[in-house]
Amino acid sequence: MSFQNTLNFAQKLDADDALRKYRNEFHFPKVNGKEVIYFTGNSLGLQPKRTQKFIDGVMADWKNLAVEGHFYAEKPWWDYHERLAAPLAKVVGAKTKEVSVMNTLTVNLHLLMVSFYRPTKTRYKILCEEKAFPSDQYMFQSQVKWHGLDPDDAIVELKKRDGEHFWRTDDILKKIAEIGDGLALVLIGGVNYYSGQVFDMRTITAAGQSVGATVGWDLAHAVGNIDLKLNEWNVDFAAWCSYKYMNSGPGNASGIFVNEKYLDRKDIPRFEGWWGTKKNTRFLMKPEFDPMPNADAWQISNAPILSVAPYLASLEMFEEVGMKALIQKRNTLTAYLEYVLHEIDAETENSDFEIITPKERGCQLSVFLHGQGRPLFDYLMKNGVITDWREPNVIRLAPAPFYCSFVDMYRFGKILKQGICAQVNQ
Structure with missing residues (x-):
């Protein structure tokens, strides 16, 4: 044009x-x-007008039903978060069962690393981008220290070429091959927060997995912004916030993706809580954890409904458009x-x-x-x-x-x- x-x-x-x-x-x-001319949807999206109706609905149910709102509200609270999975799966290119909503972004990345960063004596290195978002940097450092490793040894940062502001995919693939059997995890921001660069997630995922590493993505600046096909790309896991392009409100609930190959398994190491157990036995208060057959198995506590409601309001518009x-x-x-x-x-x-x-x-x-x-x-x-x-x-x-x-x-x-x-x- x-x-x-x-x-x-x-x-x-x-x-x-x-x-x-x-x-x-x-x-x-x-x-x-x-x-205003609003150019910061990459930090906090504007408030949808319809959000108020969703919040008011929850407040009215709390007022009129109190604890009974868990089961008898118009949108019962005990499964409220499940309403987000199908529309969100369309946004990230996943199957409904691979998506859940819970916690906040860095919390979820920590929880997912419990499952997908399993270092050994020889395979323990994490590959991330140079100057990743600070929260990711702190997460990497604390995770490797928790495993008794030295961050300077375990964390490998992808460098840009001198004088350039972006990463070249060929350089990333070369670094993956160079680390080889020592690489345990590739975890990069799908869209770099500083430059706005979109990484070639399909190619990088395949390369990481080809040397035996697990590959995850921080999609904070990607979800609701770019075309994602997490299932088709065979991504192992991903997490994102909802308050940028998804307009769900400041610091609001995070989404996760867990590839279907890891679902409905009891042998996956993770931090567990009662909201991750199967719905039909959850209120029997059994001592054994029986995981949900979908990404909800990574849920720990019941959903914060007043946070999830604005996300559902926003997803309604994504469904329409x-x-x-x-x-x-x-x-x-x-x-x-x-x-x-x-x-x-x-x-x-x-x-x-x-x-x-x-x-x-x-x-x-x-x-x-x-x-x-x-x-x-x-x-x-x-x-x-x-x-x-x-x-x-x-x-x-x-x-x-x-x-x-x-x-x-x-x-x-x-x-x-x-x-x-x-x-x-x-």
């Missing part, structure tokens, strides 16, 4: 957008009396944003924007602000562009297709240009 950086062109794209009505399904913060339509709009919207950035860069002096996100990407564009700095970010924020700053000099822009418009991209360009000029004139 041939783009134009004009209001009329952006309005025409919005008029042709099949998903345009969903913008009105969300609450937007306001700055200076105007709805489907990932194919979201990805189609995402591609056009992000390409238009990239075009606007290049146009503004060409029109202004003292600026040099380097988009460090490679072509393998989802919604996010990470932009290195050569010639600019934190004052430009502050200007954007004060003028209604909610974006994200990362040291040393990067802003992350994530135009989520559910609620961002093409006019937003045009308006952003105008504000960006004004901000650059304002810095020059100071």
Whole structure:
């Protein structure tokens, strides 16, 4: 498509957008009396308006039924989380039985590592990306220490080539082959939080498994953003948060994927609790753990319903729209944003924007602000562009297709240009 950086062109794209009505399904913060241009769906998605109804329903059942809400609410609490599995399985490319919702992201990654990081004297190394999200780094370090291992020896970080901002798949495959029989686990962020790079999960999964390693993925920035086929790719396990592109609320419930080959087995090591036992015997209070035949076997405690309800509200919209339509709009919207950035860069002096996100990407564009700095970010924020700053000099822009418009991209360009000029004139 041939783009134009004009209001009329952006309005025409919005008029042709099949998903345009969903913008009105969300609450937007306001700055200076105007709805913001919201570019931080990669950190916290906007609140869907329908979320209130789901929360109110739970509150009413608690008020009117108290403990009986577990079994007699309109959506009984004891199996509330099960309603999320089928729609969520479509989002991540899994079978319904391979998906469950529980806890929060790092908690779930720890629990899954109990099952899937089983180091031996010779096979104990973990392969992750360089400068993984800090929570993942802390998790890796604490896990290997718990096993009595030295993090400097056990954790292998994938390096980028000098002067490059992204990882090359060939380099990852070479490192996997190099570690070989010593590799116990590959665990990488499916979409890198800093650069927005999408990893070749199918190829990396196959390579890791070919040397005998288990392969898992942290999909915090991937779920609801990119096309996932976890079952088809034979991924061993994965986990993700729900508050970014899935719009379920701050710090909300996490999802997990466990490949069907590990289900309905009692020999899998894991931390266990009564909500992972079979439903038909759960309330018999038997002393023996009898696992659910699906990913719910990794459940420990009953679901936090007030956290799960907003996730169900959001998944209702994903069911209505489907990932194919979201990805189609995402591609056009992000390409238009990239075009606007290049146009503004060409029109202004003292600026040099380097988009460090490679072509393998989802919604996010990470932009290195050569010639600019934190004052430009502050200007954007004060003028209604909610974006994200990362040291040393990067802003992350994530135009989520559910609620961002093409006019937003045009308006952003105008504000960006004004901000650059304002810095020059100071």
